[in-house]
Amino acid sequence: MTTSETAPPGEQEPRRDASVPPAPAAEGETRADGESAAKPASDSGPREPKPKKQKAPKAAAGAKPATSAPTDPNLIEVTVIVPVQTSDGRVREVVEAMASELGRLGKSFECILVFDGVRGVAWEEAQKLAREHEGRVLPIAFQQPAGESTCLTAGFERARGAIIVTSPQYVQIDPYELTRMLAAIDAGADFVSPWRHPRIDPYLNRIQSSLFNWVMRKIIHSPFHDLNCYFRAFRRQVLEEVAIYGDQYRFLPAIASRQGFKVVELKVRHLKEWGGTGFFGIGVYARRFLDILGVVFLSKFTLKPLRFFGTLGGVFALIGGGLCLTLFTNHVILQEKGPLLGPIFMLGVLLFVLGVQIIGFGLVGEIIIYTQARNLREYRIERIWESGTKKHDDARSDEHGRTGSDGGATRLDAAGDERGAGRGSDAAGRDRGREEHRGDP
């Protein structure tokens, strides 16, 4: 929570300008570095964004051994994932906007178009794009509609880039903002959450959307203003550590920031908005409500289900028991007239039963957590300073550790370094299979 921050665009601007020009200079050596490390693909560089990102602007594009390029995972820097949900999705616009922007930055990229059970014009267009961009554009399709989150998950599973960008099926945000978002990641962010500001869609939409974001701010203390915009950029590592399912992609910025990732909110220029004008409908509200309920429950009580169910059930059972007890004492001791088997008794006894049942659910929840506790790690390690590998990388780690402790500004440097430390202890034969706290897919 504490590491998340909101950066006004003004603050981000200079960083972009500063970070773009030096890229070619750093390129040669960092690239060699990346290659020599020869890591397994699953492990590829989520924590070493700096060297990776700045490599090979012209080289990759110029050499363009189009077919072989994507087979080498080290050559993909950015993966753009676009869920396509209607057959008139503007895939060409999106792909070309991304391609030109990323090409300008000299980033090698791939674009995964996930068709959510729709084909039609967009699918043909995607096939054409796949041919034109030779392996850079990968259209995949579900047989039946599976929902946006499933599409994204399917895309994530195939993504090879160290940085992942998701975009809606039309050019919603000024493509230039991508440059700023990537610059923010360069500057140390793990996740860039956009904030459409000012928004250009109808008044009613804006009210509903800001209501949602306000509720989120109140309930899960998410500091973000626009959780509904899916034009996002983040490090691959975020998704490797934060499991999302169902509709949780919406809440990813909040969840990631809760887990200690550095999430930056960036004001972006909103170009247009598709669909969903007017009142969103009861169904949407109901789904959002359930989403929020699920997220709150999971974020607070994952490991202690009984605290949630027990408190809830306990309150019910106490109220119910209390009602019955009052009723009976009134009748027996005060000799009160009136129906005994009335609404109060029914309410009381049913509440009691309900409460006890809810507690029962909590107990089952505890059993589930207990049996699965090995899979649910409660902590995330930023880095470890090992005693034995000290000689190995003493100066380096120490320096990073110090700067890291000072302000958190270079936190990612330190984190990137930890991988080095991890490998070091690997070499020393001391790894007991626990270094991959972060690398695990």
Place this chain on the structure above:
Amino acid sequence: MDPRTPDGVKISVVVPVFDEEQNLRILHAEIAAALGGMGVTWEVLFVDDRSRDGSLRVMLELWREDPHVRVIQFRARSGQTAAMAAGFDQARGEIVVTLDGDLQNDPADIPALVAELERGYDVVAGWRKSRHDGFVLRRLPSKIANRLIALVTGVRIHDTGCTLKAFRREVVEKLPIYAEQHRFLPAMSAGGGARVSERVVNHRPRRFGRSKYGIGRATRVLLDLLSIQMISSFSHRPLQYFALLTAPFVVGLTGYLTYLVWRADNVDFDTQWGRVALVSFILLFMLCAYFLMLGLLAELIVKASGLHRPMSPRMLVSGPRRSA
């Protein structure tokens, strides 16, 4: 030598740290003095739960000065139990000792705990017989909680809340440690077949910093107690636990039935009390059936997890080694 401890580290001391800047250096010196005098190999793991003061800086100074020191930093604040779990996961020693970062535990007690462990126990808990904390806010609730825990789990430990504890590696490797459960570790390991003992340890008043505990966790402790009772004694047969929970209802139902049979001639469901009894009867019966179903569901979960086989054979493995 144990293959899992290739370095031959004998004792790992795990210290969860949250805002203990001033205490750390003293603590480290005391640990070094206590363990250095034992003539064994050791290490100390400081687990930084994202301290907001200069704790990490001090830890790194210590790390640079002393090769025994390892430092783990969390990415987000995760709590003391998580810090212990991380320490357990990373510890290399045959014996793992946990210790508070606030100097209230005395590292000089470690040799005694270890000696007790070597007498054939798997877990040795510290017992702060004379505590230096406020009575109403800290000692009284703690006393009640300890009584309750002992009563519920059947593990007679006077002071489960004392962080100073020594574990055999096998125990911590097998125990799932999560969600503020460190105080239940002895009970849980006893449930798994470990032999648990305790020793009186020194307890000192706080010197720097402030306590991170307070009262107001009574309901949480009670609920935790309920779950710990189930997990420590019934995790391999949850159906029995749920059946046990229905016991009062079953007794009530049986009593009522007996009453009906006994006075079979003048049961009248048309009186008010008769109707109340009938409704209660039906609902309690439903509740019992429902709990048994939940118990079956829990059995299913335990079976599916594959966790039901294990604990006792595991503990047997540590048997011969201990005598050696």
